[in-house]
Amino acid sequence: MFSEPDDPDVRERMHTAFASATARLGCASAHGTANTWGHSGRTIGAPVATPHGNAWLRVLEAPVGKEGGKLWTGTQAAATALPVEVPRPRLLDSADWTHERYAYRAELSTYVTAPVCSLTPALTEHIAIPDAWWSRLHRATSTVAATPVPDDRPRVISQDYIHRTIPHYLGDAGIDTTIRRWTLSHGDLHWANLTSPELTILDWEGFGPAPHGF
The missing domain is CATH 3.30.200 (Phosphorylase Kinase; domain 1)
Structure with a gap:
């Protein structure tokens, strides 16, 4: 990349x-x-x-x-x-x-033989992905989120970063940006870290707790 x-x-x-x-x-x-x-x-x-x-x-x-x-x-x-x-x-x-x-x-x-969905994080051209692939991705991310957070694993992003960043882009919208639920996340889930047609999720170096659904 x-x-x-x-x-x-x-x-x-x-x-x-x-x-x-x-x-x-x-x-x-x-x-x-x-x-x-x-x-x-x-x-x-x-x-x-x-x-x-x-x-x-x-x-x-x-x-x-x-x-x-x-x-x-x-x-x-x-x-x-x-x-x-x-x-x-x-x-x-x-x-x-x-x-x-x-x-x-x-x-x-x-070694993973399946190619990545894209050479860049953004998907820039059409690719055919079967329904089973999406189902497996959903199961995988749900399993990650349901896994207990290791005590010593740093967060993907900090609460302070969220407090700073959301108002930077949205202005003073009166939104409470406090995260109530932190769960495990891949941390860098994008098209260049996903393979198809056989799903493999690559590059787990940023793995850690994040806002639920991150």
């Missing part, structure tokens, strides 16, 4: 980290496949080969001392908290290490 970072140092550092991750997790880069980059080169992902078949490897980077937090731990938190019936990649293995001034986390997940 994001382009390759312009900074050659970031590109080289992340490619080196990806190679280190393959060695740590016992997999090999798949030839002829493109990398998928996160915002500002913060993450890099690509298909890999393992002794058990294809998988997906994603590597996160942060300056030492700034690793951790919601986006760093989201995939593992979702893997631990959510029931298996939620259609998502399965986390197979992970590794953490530091090199010089940077911390890294590598996450090895099952």
Whole structure:
């Protein structure tokens, strides 16, 4: 969804980290496949080969001392908290290490063959989606919302943010913006994180409690 970072140092550092991750997790880069980059080169992902078949490897980077937090731990938190019936990649293995001034986390997940519904968060062209797909998405989001919230999982958005943002766009409409019900949410549910015709919900790094129905 994001382009390759312009900074050659970031590109080289992340490619080196990806190679280190393959060695740590016992997999090999798949030839002829493109990398998928996160915002500002913060993450890099690509298909890999393992002794058990294809998988997906994603590597996160942060300056030492700034690793951790919601986006760093989201995939593992979702893997631990959510029931298996939620259609998502399965986390197979992970590794953490530091090199010089940077911390890294590598996450090895099952490989998803179905294409995403859109290459961007917005759906810009017509796609045919069967009724069963919508039913499964409804069941999945309902299951996520009904799952008990882990005690240590940060919120997707804060109450203070809601208090600031709604009046910013709607003006002083006299609306009570206090959230009465918080439930678990994917946190970044859009068309580029959904596959079809077989539904899989991708990219759980932003997973956490949010206003019900978020």
